[in-house]
Amino acid sequence: MTANKPIPELAQVRLGYIPLTDAAPLIIALEHGHFARYGLDVALSQQTSWATLRDKLGVGYLDGAHLLAPMALACSLGIEGLQQPLVTALSLGLNGNAITLADNLFRDMQVSAGGYATSAAALAAVVAQRRASGADPLTFASVYPASNHTYLLRYWLSAAGIDPDRDVKLIVVPPPQMVQRLRQGAIYGYCVGEPWNTLAVREGVGGIAATGHDVWNNAPEKVLAVSAAWAERYPATHAALISALVEAAQWLDASLENRREAAVLLARPEYLDLPVEVIVGSLVGDVAVDPRGGRRELSDFHVFHRYAANFPWRSHALWMLEQMVRSGQLSEDADLVAVAEAVYRPDIYRRSVGHLGLPVPVVDMKAEGGHRGVWKLGEGDEAVTLGPDRFIDNAVFDPRVLGAKIA
Known part of the structure; x- marks a missing residue:
């Protein structure tokens, strides 16, 4: 991992997003100057549907995107539309x-x-x-x-x-x-x-x-996705984007006051264009669930940085690929491990955030479903705090069953 702040090859970058609360890291990184501190002039381009976002990323109109995590895998496989090898080296958060x-x-x-x-x-x-x-x-x-x-x-x-x-x-x-x-x-x-x-x-x-x-407690949700060719051509720009977005995610998880401030920004006409009251509840963990006044306290409804939320776990990729097989989108004989390794790039994440001094997992995969509370992965200085990962049916997903190594 490098200890040096990345110096981008590109100054101007265009990122696509869908108007959702979990686009907050992109909006905060722009509005609070995180992108600018890394020498990036980022334009955010709101899109009306995931299919439109997919196609604009595929043809190069967008340099990167706030993308559905399984979509990065599906695009690389040619499932549901244009085939385009994508990579992700950053999860934008959990749940949502x-x-x-x-x-x-x-x-x-x-x-x-x-x-x-x-x-x-x-x-x-x-x-x-x-x-x-x-x-x-x-x-x-x-x-x-x-x-x-x-x-x-x-x-x-x-x-x-x-x-x-x-x-x-x-x-x-x-x-x-x-x-x-x-x-x-x-x-x-x-x-x-x-x-x-x-x-x-x-x-x-x-x-x-x-x-x-x-x-699924603390399931992966959106990622920063770029084309594989773009990531190879502009590695420092990619690293700068990742670093800026990680800083924005840290800010979002630092306090409830920050979350309330984020809700005000997200509510603006150029972003979600909705009343602040519609946005703030899920951000601060006070969620209206019933028109007759029922509410739930859900402190982990959005997790942007805690629990190593920004790390691109290949075990998450394998779970999603298995769901594609289960739902008939992908052949049972597909090499899931090879796809996960091509699209999910924890190696790039580690290089990109090395200068931030953050605790980073030293493994790329973990079993999912066996933890009902907060737990530690690793020991000593290498220990990373992770959140619950229970499934509703109490199943455990072990990537080693698919031939993946946890090491």
């Missing part, structure tokens, strides 16, 4: 998603549910009744086929005995359109990032049945 259901469905389910995290069991009864009566399956939306929104929604349904391929219908809707589609009755629910869950609650059209954290 929720599953919101139409209010009438949400009310009926909560009467019999044992709690928000287990409410899919009540949904299973509704699904069974509709199937018995010959009614059409309920339609639910996620933001993109190769997304953790899709995989967490499928996981949540499956944990309650609902077959996501036969018992319900899954479609794709861009995040800013979710609330409107729910209000129109075109869908019965969705999995999306904030603030589009809180907005549905605020407008009385939906309730939050589960958060992504309920399904």
